[in-house]
Amino acid sequence: MNLHAVSAIYCFEMARAGRTLLQSIVSPVISTSLYFVVFGAAIGPRMAEIDGVSYGAFLVPGLIMLTLLTHSISNASFGIYFPRFVGTIYEVLSAPVSPMEIVVSYVGAAATKSIILGLIILATAALFVPLRVEHPFWMLAFLVLTAVTFSLLGFVIGIWADNFEKLQLVPLLVVTPLTFLGGSFYSIDMLPPFWRAVSLFNPVVYLVSGFRWSFYGISDVNITVSVAMTLAFLVLCLAVVSWIFRTGYRLKT
Amino acid sequence: MPTTHGHDAAVAEAEPDAVSGKPEKTVETARADAILPRMQPILSITNLSKTYASGFEALKGIDLEIRRGEIFALLGPNGAGKTTLISIVCGLVRPSAGTVRVDGHDIIADYRAARSIIGLVPQELTTDSFETVWATVSFSRGLFGKPANPAYVEKVLKDLSLWDKRDAKIMTLSGGMKRRVLIAKALAHEPRLLFLDEPTAGVDVELRRDMWNVVRTLRDTGVTVILTTHYIEEAEEMADRIGVINRGELVLVEEKDELMRKLGRKELTLHLQVPLEALPPGLDGYALELSEDGTELTYVYDTQGERTGITTLLQDLSGAGVRFRDLQTRQSSLEEIFVSLVRNAR
Numbered sequence: 001m002n003l004h005a006v007s008a009i010y011c012f013e014m015a016r017a018g019r020t021l022l023q024s025i026v027s028p029v030i031s032t033s034l035y036f037v038v039f040g041a042a043i044g045p046r047m048a049e050i051d052g053v054s055y056g057a058f059l060v061p062g063l064i065m066l067t068l069l070t071h072s073i074s075n076a077s078f079g080i081y082f083p084r085f086v087g088t089i090y091e092v093l094s095a096p097v098s099p100m101e102i103v104v105s106y107v108g109a110a111a112t113k114s115i116i117l118g119l120i121i122l123a124t125a126a127l128f129v130p131l132r133v134e135h136p137f138w139m140l141a142f143l144v145l146t147a148v149t150f151s152l153l154g155f156v157i158g159i160w161a162d163n164f165e166k167l168q169l170v171p172l173l174v175v176t177p178l179t180f181l182g183g184s185f186y187s188i189d190m191l192p193p194f195w196r197a198v199s200l201f202n203p204v205v206y207l208v209s210g211f212r213w214s215f216y217g218i219s220d221v222n223i224t225v226s227v228a229m230t231l232a233f234l235v236l237c238l239a240v241v242s243w244i245f246r247t248g249y250r251l252k253t
Numbered sequence: 254m255p256t257t258h259g260h261d262a263a264v265a266e267a268e269p270d271a272v273s274g275k276p277e278k279t280v281e282t283a284r285a286d287a288i289l290p291r292m293q294p295i296l297s298i299t300n301l302s303k304t305y306a307s308g309f310e311a312l313k314g315i316d317l318e319i320r321r322g323e324i325f326a327l328l329g330p331n332g333a334g335k336t337t338l339i340s341i342v343c344g345l346v347r348p349s350a351g352t353v354r355v356d357g358h359d360i361i362a363d364y365r366a367a368r369s370i371i372g373l374v375p376q377e378l379t380t381d382s383f384e385t386v387w388a389t390v391s392f393s394r395g396l397f398g399k400p401a402n403p404a405y406v407e408k409v410l411k412d413l414s415l416w417d418k419r420d421a422k423i424m425t426l427s428g429g430m431k432r433r434v435l436i437a438k439a440l441a442h443e444p445r446l447l448f449l450d451e452p453t454a455g456v457d458v459e460l461r462r463d464m465w466n467v468v469r470t471l472r473d474t475g476v477t478v479i480l481t482t483h484y485i486e487e488a489e490e491m492a493d494r495i496g497v498i499n500r501g502e503l504v505l506v507e508e509k510d511e512l513m514r515k516l517g518r519k520e521l522t523l524h525l526q527v528p529l530e531a532l533p534p535g536l537d538g539y540a541l542e543l544s545e546d547g548t549e550l551t552y553v554y555d556t557q558g559e560r561t562g563i564t565t566l567l568q569d570l571s572g573a574g575v576r577f578r579d580l581q582t583r584q585s586s587l588e589e590i591f592v593s594l595v596r597n598a599r
Contacts, residue, residue: 008395
């Protein structure tokens with residue numbers, strides 16, 4: 001394994017986040033704090049507790065997941081798209097680096113940034129609402145699995161996109177709606193039966209539900225199903241990435 | 254898409270002898286192995302073809318061997334296949350057929366070993382604008398699997414007159430300096446085979462001469478250089494051997510001096526004492542051209558011919574009463590040879 005190469009790409013990507021600290025870290029923390037102010041402090045007191053958890057505290061896993069999904073995708077997609085856009089990707093493709101090493105370094109860096117961000121938001125949330133984490137191992141497991149899976153999805157989007165509009169298309173038109181409709185702000189048990197059944201086709205439901213279970217021990221779907229669905233999505237993303245490198249799609253002619 | 258050997262690029266690298274279980278080498282075979290690399294070409298291309306998905310046949314059965322330590326200039330008009338050829342060797346484009354070996358390593362089956370030997374300076378000025386010179390060169394070294402070596406990076410930057418700019422962001426550099434950064438990045442991992450794809454495109458004359466010196470210095474340190482260029486003058490100035498590619502086919506590969514000797518035509522120009530209105534009748538048998546003002550006679554002859562005909566021409570001129578005050582000869586340039594070759598190939 002070319003560890004020097006993996007380290008070079010990983011450090012390069014992490015350094016990029018350091019240069020755009022305001023955009024990478026501060027901006028999501030501020031927007032998440034605003035969610036707590038609006039939904040937690042202003043609207044929260046008027047909402048009933050959900051399964052014994054105050055609405056403000058109920059929001060925390062969903063908000064972390066919302067940030068984790070969007071930032072994993074944007075970090076990874078931009079990380080691979082930008083070198084393609086400016087042409088510097090030639091260097092990576094001509095280096096003695098295997099496809100696996102390329103994925104590990106780009107996706108690893110994107111996931112690391114998202115996980116750090118998730119933990120910062122968790123710490124920020126603790127300032128607003130009383131928090132408890134009943135299953136810390138599973139909390140971290142969901143955090144890492146989700147960050148890696150959606151960074152892989154972002155990597156795929158970054159390869160697929162051939163302009164900046166497409167780069168934003170999937171996160172804006174697919175991922176954000178799925179996250180908002182995936183139980184980030186409510187329990188899907190609050191929905192009418194028909195819409196609850198529809199929601200079960202939304203993969204984000206399983207991520208949010210599992211993640212919330214790790215905090216409060218309550219979930220919309222069985223925790224085993226949540227883990228299985230997350231792993232299934234991870235395998236799907238890995239399969240697509242593997243196909244990309246096998247065929248050279250948008251990378252090699 | 255078919256690959257060179259019908260197997261995927263991700264095929265594992267060659268395993269060391271201890272792992273593969275090959276018999277231990279004898280003293281004789283070990284000695285032969287030591288001699289072989291010096292004799293073996295650094296780059297060996299066999300029957301290489303590339304057809305793009307659009308159906309465009311960019312390369313048609315290219316065979317080429319590059320010797321160690323030489324400067325090889327690959328000439329050809331736009332779309333001839335120069336960049337496709339380089340891109341295949343560097344792993345950026347997949348071959349449709351044929352084999353490429355770099356220092357004996359197959360570029361697909363043994364891609365790690367092959368690529369670690371190669372440095373590539375691309376045609377376009379593609380740089381990480383927000384990075385510093387030091388950071389981007391160090392990044393390239395790591396990317397090619399080499400541990401950090403600040404002393405070596407410092408040497409490369411100093412050799413390329415980039416040391417003063419080491420902390421400057423690339424976007425603040427001029428085009429010429431960016432080109433140097435690309436060369437520094439390509440040299441960061443100490444390659445033995447360097448591809449320079451149009452290295453001096455858009456570079457001013459002074460900087461171009463600096464670049465030529467850099468390339469010569471590299472050759473002197475044992476690096477084999479393959480360059481593509483539109484500037485024939487560049488090839489004429491630097492190359493040891495010339496390859497001409499046109500429409501995906503290698504039209505010729507020849508020592509530069511030999512090429513110029515073989516294909517070069519010479520012109521003898523006579524500056525006349527008295528202008529002529531027309532050629533004297535006795536000189537009709539010579540391929541002579543009279544200038545419009547009648548003051549110069551030009552005679553074209555083949556340097557390869559057994560007889561150039563100059564002696565008899567001068568005697569006949571004298572007999573016809575044509576006197577000249579000066580004469581000069583001129584060898585046709587590589588550019589003229591190149592144009593002639595490409596025109597003939599059409």
